[in-house]
Amino acid sequence: MSNFEERVKKIIIEQLGVKEEEVKNAASFVDDLGADSLDTVELVMALEEEFDTDIPDDEAEKITTVQAAIDYVVSSAE
Amino acid sequence: MSFSSKTVLVTGASRGIGRAIAEHFAKLGAKVIGTATSAQGAERIGAYLGDAGFGLELNVTSQDSVDALYAEIKTQVGHIDILVNNAGITADNLFLRMKEDEWCNVIDTNLTSLYRLCKPCLRGMMKQRFGRIINIGSVVGSTGNGGQANYAAAKSGLLGFTKSLASEVASRGITVNAVAPGFIETDMTAELTEEQKQTILAQVPTSRLGSTNEIAETVGFLASDGASYITGETIHVNGGMYMA
Numbered sequence: 001m002s003n004f005e006e007r008v009k010k011i012i013i014e015q016l017g018v019k020e021e022e023v024k025n026a027a028s029f030v031d032d033l034g035a036d037s038l039d040t041v042e043l044v045m046a047l048e049e050e051f052d053t054d055i056p057d058d059e060a061e062k063i064t065t066v067q068a069a070i071d072y073v074v075s076s077a078e
Numbered sequence: 079m080s081f082s083s084k085t086v087l088v089t090g091a092s093r094g095i096g097r098a099i100a101e102h103f104a105k106l107g108a109k110v111i112g113t114a115t116s117a118q119g120a121e122r123i124g125a126y127l128g129d130a131g132f133g134l135e136l137n138v139t140s141q142d143s144v145d146a147l148y149a150e151i152k153t154q155v156g157h158i159d160i161l162v163n164n165a166g167i168t169a170d171n172l173f174l175r176m177k178e179d180e181w182c183n184v185i186d187t188n189l190t191s192l193y194r195l196c197k198p199c200l201r202g203m204m205k206q207r208f209g210r211i212i213n214i215g216s217v218v219g220s221t222g223n224g225g226q227a228n229y230a231a232a233k234s235g236l237l238g239f240t241k242s243l244a245s246e247v248a249s250r251g252i253t254v255n256a257v258a259p260g261f262i263e264t265d266m267t268a269e270l271t272e273e274q275k276q277t278i279l280a281q282v283p284t285s286r287l288g289s290t291n292e293i294a295e296t297v298g299f300l301a302s303d304g305a306s307y308i309t310g311e312t313i314h315v316n317g318g319m320y321m322a
Contacts, residue, residue: 038246042204 004077008070011050015043025067040064047073081108081301086131087151087158088112089138089195090165092119094264095214097126098290099162099297104130106298109155113138113147113165138165138191139183148198157202160210160301163192166232168266173227181228188232192239200247209252210301213240214293217260217316233258237312244310253309255300260316262288284317 009023018033029035029043044060047053051073055063063069086103090096091112100112100123110131112123123133134150137143151158166188169180196211203209218226219233237256244254261267261278267287270278279285296315299305314322 038249045201045204 004073005070007050008047008073009066011046012043012066012069015039015046023066025065025070027066028064029066030064043069051077081106081160084159084301085109085155085157086111086160086162086301087195087199088162088164089136089191090114091123091133092116094266095259095262095290095293096162096164097123098294099164100131101126102291102294102298103160103301104128108160111151111155111158115165136165138194139186141194144194144198157206158199159203159206159208160212161195161199162212162214162297162301163195163236164214165191166214168226168229170225170229172225176228184228185232185235188229189235189239192236196243200252203252204247204250207251209247209250210305211240211243211252211254212297212300213254213256214297215240215256215258215312217258217314217320219258220312220314220322221320240312241310248309251306253300253306255305255308255310256312257293257296257300258312258314258316259293260288260314260319262290262293264290278319282317282319286317288315288317 012018012023013020016029016033016035016039022033027033029040044055044063047069048055053076059072063072081103086108088096088100088110091100092114096112100110104110104127110127112127112131112133113136114120114123114133115137117135120133120135134147136147167184169184171180192213200209213236215236216233218230219237222230240254240256247254261282293315296313300308300313312322314320
């Protein structure tokens with residue numbers, strides 16, 4: 001679990017160019033981390049690569065916060 | 079500039095404008111993948127490209143075929159840096175006589191194919207923070223042409239698509255442009271009668287058909303580093319028959 005969380009956060013830091021301390025679990029990519037809509041698409045692509053999975057579009061649209069990304073990755077790994 | 083580190087995908091590359099584009103990029107040092115609708119066409123592409131690249135079979139109207147193409151590309155060369163959407167057909171008819179088939183086939187092959195081909199390519203381009211998408215349009219996309227309502231609709235659509243996608247991905251170092259040929263010496267224009275040719279040439283200030291190489295040169299320019307600041311643009315290559 002914590003491993004997933006670390007990996008997800010690392011990707012968010014890389015993709016959005018934000019500081020580690022900004023990446024709080026409740027943070028919204030767009031509202032808190034300054035992402036635009038294309039950034040969020042890229043973020044999902046990066047998650048797909050890191051976790052070697054395909055995230056369907058309707059699921060991808062729900063991944064709007066750090067916690068949502070962690071939750072998705074954890075649940076899809078189960 | 080040298081294209082030696084670049085991989086180019088050209089659809090409809092077995093003959094005509096597509097072949098000239100593929101050969102041009104090969105000459106500039108790029109790795110080139112050309113597609114054709116038949117296995118023989120793909121072989122022909124491999125033969126003229128030699129060490130510079132290879133040919134693959136592709137039906138641009140089939141998502142499965144496009145998926146298979148990209149799977150093959152991923153295994154053989156990785157990602158695509160430059161995509162040239164060139165594959166196209168005509169099915170001319172007076173609109174009042176036009177069958178739904180003729181309409182749908184032309185829209186599917188010339189316009190919807192852009193959706194299928196661009197999407198998988200963009201992934202790699204976004205990651206690389208570099209990409210060039212060049213869509214081959216037509217002068218009739220801007221002027222319209224009696225007997226080509228389907229073709230003109232598809233080619234006009236291509237221009238709107240080009241501008242929209244250009245806006246979306248510009249921040250990632252990807253440019254999306256169109257080249258709109260006028261009357262070029264190809265199999266497509268060889269079907270015209272001498273009388274039709276003369277009528278057309280009367281509207282072309284340069285008084286001649288263009289060569290496929292003149293299209294290829296323009297595509298090469300748009301793919302070059304020198305064209306980095308050009309995006310969402312249509313370059314008309316038509317001997318002056320239509321001045322945008």
